Amino acid sequence: MSTVARPLEAPHHGVHAAPTSFWRKYIFSLDHKVIGRQYLFYALFMLIIGGLLAGLVRWQLAWPGKPIGFMGKLVPEGMPGGVMLPEFYNSLFTMHATIMIFFAIMPILIGAFGNFVVPLQIGARDMAFPKLNMMSFWVAVPAAVIIIWSFFVTGGAAGGGWTSYAPLSAIAPRGQTLWLIALLFLGLSSLLTSVNFITTIINMRAPGMTFFRLPLTTWALFITAILLLLALPVLSAALIMLLFDRILGTTFFLPAGMVVSGQPWPNAGGGQVLLWQHLFWFFGHPEVYIMILPAMGITSEILPVFSRKPIFGYRAMAYSIMGIAGLGFIVWGHHMFQSGMNPILGTTFMISTMVIAVPSAIKTFNWLGTLWGGNIHFTTPMLNALSFVAMFVIGGLSGIFMASTPVDIFIHDTYFIVGHIHYVLFGGSLFGAFAGLYFWYPKMFGRMMNETWGKIHWAITFVCFNLVFFPMHFLGMRGMQRRIYDYTQYTHLKGLQPINQFMTIALFVLGAAQLILVFNFFLSMRRGKPAGPNPWHANTLEWYAASPPPHENFSRIPTVYRGPYEYSVPGHGSDYWPQTDAGGAGPAAHGHA
Amino acid sequence: MTLPEQVSTYAADIDNMFHLIMWITGIIFVIVEAILLFFLIKYRHREGRQAHYTHGNNRVEVVWTIVPALICVVLALLSRHLWEDIKEHMPHDAVEIHVTGEQFAWNFRYPGPDGKFDTADDILTLNQLHFPVGKPVVVTLTSKDVIHSFFLPEFRVKQDLVPGMKTRIWFEANRVGHWELACAELCGLGHYRMKGFVTVDTAEDYQKWLAEQAAAQASEQPKTAEAPAAPAAQPPAAAEPATQGGNS
Numbered sequence: 033m034s035t036v037a038r039p040l041e042a043p044h045h046g047v048h049a050a051p052t053s054f055w056r057k058y059i060f061s062l063d064h065k066v067i068g069r070q071y072l073f074y075a076l077f078m079l080i081i082g083g084l085l086a087g088l089v090r091w092q093l094a095w096p097g098k099p100i101g102f103m104g105k106l107v108p109e110g111m112p113g114g115v116m117l118p119e120f121y122n123s124l125f126t127m128h129a130t131i132m133i134f135f136a137i138m139p140i141l142i143g144a145f146g147n148f149v150v151p152l153q154i155g156a157r158d159m160a161f162p163k164l165n166m167m168s169f170w171v172a173v174p175a176a177v178i179i180i181w182s183f184f185v186t187g188g189a190a191g192g193g194w195t196s197y198a199p200l201s202a203i204a205p206r207g208q209t210l211w212l213i214a215l216l217f218l219g220l221s222s223l224l225t226s227v228n229f230i231t232t233i234i235n236m237r238a239p240g241m242t243f244f245r246l247p248l249t250t251w252a253l254f255i256t257a258i259l260l261l262l263a264l265p266v267l268s269a270a271l272i273m274l275l276f277d278r279i280l281g282t283t284f285f286l287p288a289g290m291v292v293s294g295q296p297w298p299n300a301g302g303g304q305v306l307l308w309q310h311l312f313w314f315f316g317h318p319e320v321y322i323m324i325l326p327a328m329g330i331t332s333e334i335l336p337v338f339s340r341k342p343i344f345g346y347r348a349m350a351y352s353i354m355g356i357a358g359l360g361f362i363v364w365g366h367h368m369f370q371s372g373m374n375p376i377l378g379t380t381f382m383i384s385t386m387v388i389a390v391p392s393a394i395k396t397f398n399w400l401g402t403l404w405g406g407n408i409h410f411t412t413p414m415l416n417a418l419s420f421v422a423m424f425v426i427g428g429l430s431g432i433f434m435a436s437t438p439v440d441i442f443i444h445d446t447y448f449i450v451g452h453i454h455y456v457l458f459g460g461s462l463f464g465a466f467a468g469l470y471f472w473y474p475k476m477f478g479r480m481m482n483e484t485w486g487k488i489h490w491a492i493t494f495v496c497f498n499l500v501f502f503p504m505h506f507l508g509m510r511g512m513q514r515r516i517y518d519y520t521q522y523t524h525l526k527g528l529q530p531i532n533q534f535m536t537i538a539l540f541v542l543g544a545a546q547l548i549l550v551f552n553f554f555l556s557m558r559r560g561k562p563a564g565p566n567p568w569h570a571n572t573l574e575w576y577a578a579s580p581p582p583h584e585n586f587s588r589i590p591t592v593y594r595g596p597y598e599y600s601v602p603g604h605g606s607d608y609w610p611q612t613d614a615g616g617a618g619p620a621a622h623g624h625a
Numbered sequence: 626m627t628l629p630e631q632v633s634t635y636a637a638d639i640d641n642m643f644h645l646i647m648w649i650t651g652i653i654f655v656i657v658e659a660i661l662l663f664f665l666i667k668y669r670h671r672e673g674r675q676a677h678y679t680h681g682n683n684r685v686e687v688v689w690t691i692v693p694a695l696i697c698v699v700l701a702l703l704s705r706h707l708w709e710d711i712k713e714h715m716p717h718d719a720v721e722i723h724v725t726g727e728q729f730a731w732n733f734r735y736p737g738p739d740g741k742f743d744t745a746d747d748i749l750t751l752n753q754l755h756f757p758v759g760k761p762v763v764v765t766l767t768s769k770d771v772i773h774s775f776f777l778p779e780f781r782v783k784q785d786l787v788p789g790m791k792t793r794i795w796f797e798a799n800r801v802g803h804w805e806l807a808c809a810e811l812c813g814l815g816h817y818r819m820k821g822f823v824t825v826d827t828a829e830d831y832q833k834w835l836a837e838q839a840a841a842q843a844s845e846q847p848k849t850a851e852a853p854a855a856p857a858a859q860p861p862a863a864a865e866p867a868t869q870g871g872n873s
Contacts (some may be wrong), residue, residue, distance in 0.1 A: 119814040155635060199788060200771040200813060232667040233713050287789025293728065305772065305787050339668070346680035370774065371785045372766075372792040377711035379705050386697035393693040394686070396657065401685070403664040405677030410669070418665070425657050429650035436700060437708040439643045442628070442781045445774060445809040511629055511778030513809045517817040523806055524778060600676035607676065 048162055050583040060170070062162035064585060067169050068148030069476060072469075075140035075171075078176060082131040083543055088498075089124050092116050094529070094536035095097075096484035096518045107362070108187055118517040121295075122191030123207065125515060127179070129194035129210065133323065134218050135176055137457060140465045141326035142222070143169070146229060146253045148476060153250045155238025157584040157590065160231040168224035175217035182210035193515060195316070198285030200306035202277045203292055209265035219268040222260050229257035238573065240592030244350070245611065247572045247596040248343065251350050252329025254504045255357045259318045259325070264363070267315035270308060277303070284308075309371055313364035321360045324424075325353060325456060327396060327464025331417045334467050335402045337570045338414035340607045342597040344401030345394075352398075359388040369437050370444045379436050384434040392428050396421065407600065411568070412486030419494050423459025427452060430505065445515075448508025454501045466490070466549075473553075474567050478579045479560030481552050489548040496542035500535050507531065509591035569608045572596045576612050632804065632825070633780035634797040638707055649696060653852030681870070706833070715795050716761035722754070723765045725772035726786040730805060737839060748838045752821045754806060757831035761797045774810035777823065785810055798825040 046133040061067060091100065099114030110120030147165065151158055159165045182189040190196065201208050233254045237246075240382025246254070276282040283303040290300035336343045343349060363380030365373060374612045399421050408414070434440045443449065473481050512525050519525040519532075566575040573592070577585050590612040598609040631637050668676075704777060723734040723742060733754050737746035756762045766775055768786040776783045777796070784794045806821030 098844070117814075118817060122811070122814060191814070197772055197811070200811065203771070289769075290788050291727070292639065293770075297770075303789070305789055339676060341676040341677065342680050344679070345686050348686050350679065370783050371772075372787045372790050375708065378712070379708060382704060382708070383701050384697075386701040389697050390690060390694045394690055397689040398681070398686070400637075400657070400660055400664065401681065403668060405659070406668045407670050407674045407676040408662070408665060408668050410665075412632070418661070422658060422661060425654060429654055432650055432697070432700065433643065433646050436642060436646060436704040438704055438711060439646060439709065440649070441783050442639055442778070445776070445782055509628055511776075511807075511809060515811040515816065519817070521818055521820060522807060523644050524805065600678050602678050 035505075048158070052470070058497075058525075060166060062158070062166050064147045064151050064159045064162070065166060065244060065476070065581060065585075067165050068144050068146075070169050071139045071147060071172075072476070074172065074176065075144055076550075078131050078135035078139070080546075080550075081180070083130055083135050083546065084161070085124050085131065086130040087118070087539065087543055089121070089128060090532075090536040090539045091120055092124075092517065093131075093519070094533040096520055107183070110183075118293070119191055120188060121517040122193075123183070123189040123517070126191050126193050126196075127183070127185050127189050130190070130215075131179065132457070133194060134215065135179065137323050137461050137465070138218075138222065139172065141323065141330075141461065141468070142225060142253065142256060143172070143248070144224070145326065145330065145465075145468045145472065146256075149472060149574060150229060150232060150250055150253055151236070152475070152570050152577055152581060152585055153247045154236060154241055155573045155586065155590050156232060156236035156270070157586070157589070159228050160236055161228050164224050164228050168221045168228070168265055171217055171221040171224070175214040175221065177300030178210050178214040182207045182214070185210065195309075196274070197312075198274060198277070198305060199287075199290065199297075199303075201299065201308075202285055209275065209278055212278075216268060216271050216275075219264050219271070223264050223268075226257040226260035226264070229253060230261065233257075238589050238592055241570060241573075241611075242592075243397060244347065245305065245592055245595050247329075247347070248332035248349055248353075249329040250328070252325045252332070255353045256322050256325045260359065261324050261358050263315040263318040263322070266311055267319075270315070274308065284316045306368070306371060306373060309368050310364070313367045314361070317364040318357070318360045320456065321356055323461045324464075325356065327468075328353070328419060328424075329460045330464045330468040330471070331399065331420045332395075333572070334413050334417040334471055335399055335421075336597040336599055337471075338409045338411055338417075338570050339403055339406030340409070340599045341402060341406040342599055343398070344404070345398045346595065346597065349384075349393055349398055352394045356388060356393040359384060359391070363388055366435060369440045375437075382435055386553050389428065389432060389435070392424075396425060411470075412481070412483055412490055413467045413471035413568075415487065415490045415494075416463050416470060419490070420460055420463040420467060423455055423463060423497070426502075427459055428454030430455060442511075443508050445513055446508035447504045447512045447514055450514050451501055451504030454504065458497060458501065466493070468486070469553075472574075473556070474560075474563030475574055475577075475579050475581070476555050477559075478562070478563055479556055480563050480567060481556040483562060485548055485552045486567060489545055489552065492548075493542060493547035496538045496545065499538035500542055503531050503535050531548035566610075569606070571598060571608055571610045573611055576610060629779050631779070631781070632798055632800060632802070633782065633800055634713055635707070636779070636781040636799075639711075642704060642707060646700065649700070655761055657674075661809045714795065715763055715793055717796075719761040719763040719795060720756055721763050721765070722756065724754075724767075724775060724786065726768040726770075726775075726808070726812075726819075727749065728764070728770050728813050729808070729819035731819070731821040735835065735838070746839065746843075748835060748842060750838065753824070754821055755824045755826055755831060755834050756798065757828045758801050758825050760828070761795050763793055763795045766792045766794070771811045771812050772813050775807045776807045776809035777804065778807065779804050801825045801827055801830075 046060045101114045103111045104114035185206050187207055189207040190211035192201040192204050273284040281299040282555045283299055283301050285308045286300040286303040288301040290297040332343055332349055336383050366385040369378045470486055512519050563579045565579050576590055592611045593614055594611055600607045601609050626800050703821050727734040733750045735748040736742050737748050739746050766786040768788045773786040780796050782796050784792055802825055804823040806820035806823050
């Protein structure tokens with residue numbers, strides 16, 4: 033891939049005129065930077081909601097049945113007298129996961145950073161389709177409204193888990209229908225985004241920006257967009273089928289002879305229960321990588337900057353992203369080992385699942401290689417990126433347990449899985465998101481966030497995160513099921529209450545620490561130190577633009593002369609060498625094969 | 626924290642696999658995190674420090690690709706045998722029990738004195754599962770309504786009950802005693818209290834229990850909780866569900 037990208041031709045100049053009215057500038061904006069920031073606010077808001085739901089879930093686990101006075105007034109149906117009902121508990125964990133996955137992690141990594149960073153990093157003036165971009169954000173907004181509204185309809189919000197396994201989801205109250213509709217909206221939104229990203233990255237790179245000079249964040253988002261494009265239609269199809277089963281009387285997932293509460297279910301017959309799981313996980317496993325690849329990209333971006341050293345094995349990093357993406361489509365059955373799927377099929381999925389650990393291992397070793405011999409600066413973005421590496425190791429290794437089919441018999445559907453997924457999605461994706469937030473904040477808002485408060489936020493988050501989620505592995509080892517309202521019903525689980533209380537208290541500290549981030553985020557917009565175009569002395573093109581970049585980003589489209597991670601090049605004056613700097617012959621800036 | 630006591634014949638094998646993976650991943654974990662910490666301390670920024678300029682090294686990258694790949698392949702091969710023994714090969718001459726899940730109860734069906742299922746003398750129990758020690762038990766699982774999961778933590782047994790499908794699994798208890806059966810798949814608002822009671826009897830006690838049940842059922846025929854719903858739970862012949870798991 034050595035062809036030089038087509039330069040942005042003159043007629044492209046001025047993709048859309050600079051807006052003047054408030055509405056066009058801040059609300060219905062076509063500017064990828066505004067849309068990126070809109071997604072950021074959207075995701076951070078939903079992150080807070082999702083966190084509060086987690087707090088309620090953990091309250092119940094620590095003190096089952098203990099009333100919370102004010103909640104009785106807020107949600108009298110779900111928590112009469114402040115005591116949580118089991119169906120409300122089911123809604124809480126369902127909505128916690130749904131909101132975190134679809135409304136917080138995906139929008140912050142892909143919507144916010146993807147939109148903001150990609151055009152800047154490739155040297156484009158905007159996305160290929162600015163109107164589509166605006167639409168993808170504004171399609172995501174009703175999804176959030178619907179999902180929050182669903183808490184207040186009869187029967188409450190969906191309570192079938194974020195996986196919404198049929199037929200439970202087919203016979204559930206009305207909240208489930210709203211859940212389906214909200215996800216259909218989001219699916220459309222993500223699809224529009226993915227088409228936009230792919231087109232933009234292929235067609236709108238600045239002169240000299242070959243594929244193997246792309247920063248790894250852009251690489252990761254490019255591959256993520258392809259995953260979205262291939263996986264989401266399958267989810268949308270499944271959602272529509274389930275919606276039809278619920279409201280039109282079809283029977284895609286309803287087998288013959290279903291009897292619910294002693295009554296034959298009216299429209300049962302001919303359906304296949306496991307079909308939902310196959311469709312859902314065909315999307316759902318790539319989805320896990322959709323949430324982790326951008327964070328891996330961000331980490332790969334930040335580690336070289338603050339180690340003042342090229343990324344170790346640039347091409348291996350790019351190829352391993354592709355490897356993970358490709359293999360991600362043939363491992364879905366590992367969610368279904370105990371489902372009644374033919375056990376021989378389970379073995380094939382175990383093998384592909386074991387293999388997918390390899391590219392993740394390569395990435396981890398390459399991150400260590402990047403740190404080796406570096407000149408490491410412990411800034412807040414760096415601390416969060418390093419936490420990503422340290423925590424992703426745990427999330428990755430714990431995955432080996434459930435990849436092994438016989439071991440999975442015991443730990444499947446226990447808290448071991450909950451621990452694993454949180455090490456990947458919080459320890460991984462969310463630390464990656466924090467790293468990206470601290471890293472690009474100066475570019476987004478023109479001012480620096482406060483480093484001291486940033487470090488305090490990081491330290492409390494890192495410690496408390498481990499106190500909350502590491503013990504989950506122990507709960508799983510004792511056989512505590514996930515999604516269980518009151519585990520003290522079981523003799524063998526009664527003794528687990530103290531450890532659950534400890535975890536809940538740690539979660540409350542973790543939650544409170546996020547207030548530091550909220551204050552730092554808003555106060556720094558006004559009071560932060562002015563950032564200047566390149567506060568981190570980084571090489572990639574976004575740091576060539578002003579902070580924040582003006583409409584259309586660059587006064588002149590830059591030409592790219594070298595790879596993105598030329599730090600500490602011997603003989604070069606400073607320890608960084610921007611991609612735009614024409615000076616000198618420079619190193620063979622392609623990484624190695 | 627340790628795994629629960631081992632009550633089935635294959636529980637120890639599963640635990641050995643668990644512990645093997647725990648050792649391997651534990652060692653990798655310690656090495657990786659130690660190297661990470663070591664690098665962070667050794668290469669931290671100090672005045673005048675110059676980073677080492679390198680884009681990588683093909684040889685080490687090949688090594689750290691092949692080594693994890695080998696470890697994973699070995700783990701997969703080891704797991705495969707155990708998985709086959711547990712879920713693919715059903716033992717012959719086993720005690721047969723049919724289990725039907727419903728929101729939020731367990732229905733157990735024993736063939737009764739005639740040794741055949743779905744006859745008048747079947748023994749039906751609700752939430753009470755008995756089986757003998759030292760003899761393989763094959764349970765056939767299905768569900769009336771939504772998915773449930775048959776989870777015996779101390780036996781290291783877990784298998785979903787899927788409406789419209791019959792799934793067979795086996796296990797063998799290695800001691801007598803009382804344990805609890807849990808539902809491991811979210812099945813609705815009463816999921817958390819969908820609990821069964823497991824009694825592993827000696828062979829004699831088991832026969833005695835069966836006889837008691839048969840006698841009790843003969844005297845008060847229609848009282849059992851499961852009986853009325855049972856015919857409805859049987860899918861029509863045309864839609865007879867495929868049996869998964871076990872070729873024997």
